Amino acid sequence: MTSAALKVDPVTVQILRNRIGGLMEEMAHHFFRSGYSTIVRESRDFSCVIVDRQGRLIASPPMFYHATAYYHLAQKIIELYGQSGFRDGDVFVGNHPYEAFTPHAPDMAVMAPIMADGELIGFSAAIAHKADIGGTVPGSSWGQATEIFQEGLMLPPMRLYQAGVLLEDIERLIAANSRQPRLVLGDLRSQTGAVRVGRERMQALAKAHGARVLCAALDEMIEAAGREMAAAFAKLPDGDSEAEAFLDNDGEQSQAPVRMHVRVRVRQGRVRFDFSDSSPQGRNPVNLRPPLVEACCFHALICLLDPALRYSDAAKPLVEIVAKPGTVLNALPPAPCSSYMKSCQRLIDVLIEALNPFCPSRAAAHAGGSGGSIVVAYGDGPRRVHHNQHEIFGSAYGGGAGHDGASGTTVHLSNIYVTPIEIIETEFPARVTRFELIPDSGGAGQWRGGLSFAREYEVQQPATVLYRGDKTKYPPRGLAGGRDGRTSRFLLDPGGPDERQTPANCRVELKPGERFRIEAPGGGGFGDRALRDPKAAARDVEDGYVRETTEAPPQ
């Protein structure tokens, strides 16, 4: 299709851009309202997008972890089936982190080519976390995995629908590999429903405006957002900086810290991120694939430049990423990669710290990052339990120039919701016994880090609990003289005679009546606490957020 010569007026481009942005919201709404697993309907660990015929995003989803994966996935599908190998009604599915470019195997992608006048004009797609796709442990993400083959069923991109007809063999294959086939197929159908809505709406737009006009408009909106980003990048002063931080370890049994290091070089609005001095790839699943590193780099840049900027795949040439194959930031198969969230969150802190000098008015300390996640599989007891309890926790933002960090929230790259206590107790044999902010968990500073929270549970039937966290050893760092945020902890029998802390990744078996407690990490402080506005300091004490009057926060 030759759309390069076609010029669409800016008003029409703007109208179509708003329309497609709204369409993505509509897809997401249908998905979580009709989804089955708590990970979709309560946590909302998914994204829905429209991309152009090369796979470039029209608008980025709030779940930015997924944003960069779609381009690589679309390119792979085109490579496999050919630009002219699609038929109207085809739908592809894939979850293989190395073949389908999803962040980790539980994230299953569904992608439907959008055909108009017999030609490919784009793709409608969604990525969503699945409750269980087999593998060694319930929920499929195992902190001790050493190969992706232990992380469940791997689907390279393949057809799920052919010209509108469901290939039931694929559904049966997925169902047969899951501990929770009904939940997974229910979610997959909701996801496919959302993708189908996106495809139909785009086809209607192509009909109304003409496919050529629509494609030219898509080009223009992607390139306009790219120009907007280029204009923002151009304001970055030339310079060099570096930063590093450590993951506590690369898995359950290892105590070897994992180094994430970046050298940033800015020259005339172009940015080079060199990760060469980062650790070799981990034995356990802390590893990242290149699309996620790309997402982190762009996320950090947009955070610091202007949060109203629209990410565009057309801005990729402005950024050069150097990550040696075989390192934790460019792992080679079959390295496991299911714990990507905590690695990305740690990487974001490193990137923001390195970029702070370029954008001092939006500089910030380290955030709490991932508050960890739990999967609880219940054994027999008086209550029938149909699925795993799966929760993802936020933490707190770090303080920054002119702002205290927000407390008890998901940070960076995603917008994950907490599962309501009343949903947990209604659906699972568990009781939430405490849910509270942790006083003094935010790093002190002129701008205080946000406070993290603790959640305490009592199981009422035998339960296997898988916890994956980080920042038990290396706290969220305070910057510019601010104090570190509090480290995270996972405690068994909290406050009881047997209270004990587990490693950041663990699998524990609990008997009815036993309790565990999650404490997410707090945000780092920014600036010297001596400079804090006395009124703000007094209010912190009044609100119970700060109890100490002494210097050191407890570690």
Place this chain on the structure above:
Amino acid sequence: MKRYRIGIDVGGTHTDVVLTDASAASYRIEKLPSTPHNPAIAVLAGVERLLASGVEPHEIDFFGHGTTATTNALLEMNGAKTGVLINAGMRGVLEVQSQGRDGWSTFDHFFQRPEPLVRPAFVREIHGRVDYRGHEIEPLDEAAVREAARALHAQGVVSFAVLFLFSFMNDAHEKRAAALIREEAPGAFVSCSSAVLPRIREWPRYSTTIVNAYLAPVLARYCADVAEGLDGLNVTTRQRFLMQSNGGVMPLAADAEAHTVRTLLSGPAAGVRGASYLLGQLQGWRNLVTMDIGGTSCDIAFIEGGEPLEHADGVIDGRIVGAPALDIATVAAGGGSIAQLDAAGMPQVGPRSAGASPGPACYGRGGAQATVTDADLVCGALNPDFFLGGKAKLDLAAASDAIRRTIAEPMGIDVVTAASGIVRIVNARMTDAIRIEAAKKGVDLSDHTLVPFGGAGPVHAAQVAEDLGVPRVLVPRNPGAFSALGLLCTDVRHDYLRSELAALGELAPAHAHACFADLEARARAELAAEGLSASGAQFARACDMRYAGQGYELRVSLDGLPEPLDADALAALEERFHAQHAAVHGHSAKDTPVEIVSYRVRASAPMPKYAPTAETAAPQGPAPRPHGSRRLTLGPGRTVEAALWRREELSAGWTGEGPAIVEQVDSTTIVPDGWSVRCDAWGNLVLERRA
């Protein structure tokens, strides 16, 4: 003796008063400047103006009021000092909330939540717990409740929110705590989460209850002021009502402790209610999209089969308010929306607005930025000499200049092209909002009629309709006072809810019947307490249903199913759910078990309403003639010469052809080329697109 009814709607700039004479089936409009510091002043001044014109106070037998008192108090953080009682160990629910960052860019690490309505120092933790089935597992610590109530009261707390887990299953602890608080803190308001919103998911329920507690004293005080004022003017009627978000009214003296949050959309609900009753039920326009365009926003709602769609998951100023409400979506696009170029040189319109002050450049109050109203003026849609019927002049040169400087010159295009571009973008934003909302709700727009109101609504409606593919626009007689008229078209309406999860396959019909009967008994008791007769009241039943494993429900009506319920009725209910799921989400799962999550009863006690009659006689006098013409630009290469008509000269039976512009005191209607227009028997202008 005459019988009058009054409707008074308070808006941001004007307070609109509508007076109907019940026997004459006609109405009269008064517009007064609003008094934002105390809205009751303009309300009572409006009543006084009617009395001065010869209406006797004892001849008034209905007073309907749409208020923004609670909404404004919330936006301005002007509510009461509020305290919270919450389960021991659970104050994190108030701090972490949803854990999400809705309304913020994912990239903004300076995210902040709205200022809390209750500071942590006013939150007290109380031992006592019930489980998910509603069984008590720890008794309420009554001594702690008393101590907390005393201490908070001593600190100046005048309103309490009581927030206990699973109170929607068993409200005993919340009720007992409320009683103890009343003993210890006489005169204080107490809002219980089980009374305000008895629904699963603690944070939305608690957020709603806190908003209720924060505003209950405000509403009670405001209503007392209005009531006293009416007494002082010798208005004797007991039929004094407030518009609720759900499109029904409640007595001015209703229970603020449970119902305050139901008034937060009082203003926008009145117009939608007016459309559903007048146009939908009375005049037979069954399927409508309403579009109420003001200075900063456009409110959109759908009317299906004569009834407005509703929802229960509202967000107001970043705070969750889960009260039953007409499903009104607001898009930040109105007459004052500012047009500007973004960093990449792409034109944007809104969400920023020039508001009422300084307002659009053409108002001549110092506004320098180009707004939608400026663009309308430059395109020829508005008459600079006939704004508000000539009471105000619009400055065309200032409007052109603003558009030239900020849009046309930087883009290298002429001013009229730029202006029509602004109009196209803002129209498209409204179109998009309508389309997205329609899709979310499963509304098929192809058989709908667009109803614009608010002064600017009819200026944009036909072009929005073109873009939507909707073939018809219906402009009511007085678009600028339509919300006030809506206040005279309502019933008393109360909603009752009981959450109790059950598998439909295992549900005994007798138990479902008992649940509904219980809600209905509560409804009858409340109507009686308000001095209203339950004998003429209607009770509509519905269930919130989902597939087992889902977390969100669809509301399914039991309308037409037999009473008492039997097994066949429940089977029919299940079929309705499958069909509705397919219609809304595009798929259904007949092999998956269905659950009932909640039972709902809506009680409606009918009120006398404004009842226009259709014009049947042929129009008298000479046929109206156009008052000249004006150049009107509707898009690229679409500049036409439009005939000008005066609305008051058009009566039933009149027909005209676009391009035309119909001017009236409270609005302007644009009829594009390709459209016809006629005045129907009810006094509406009906615009239709020629095939």
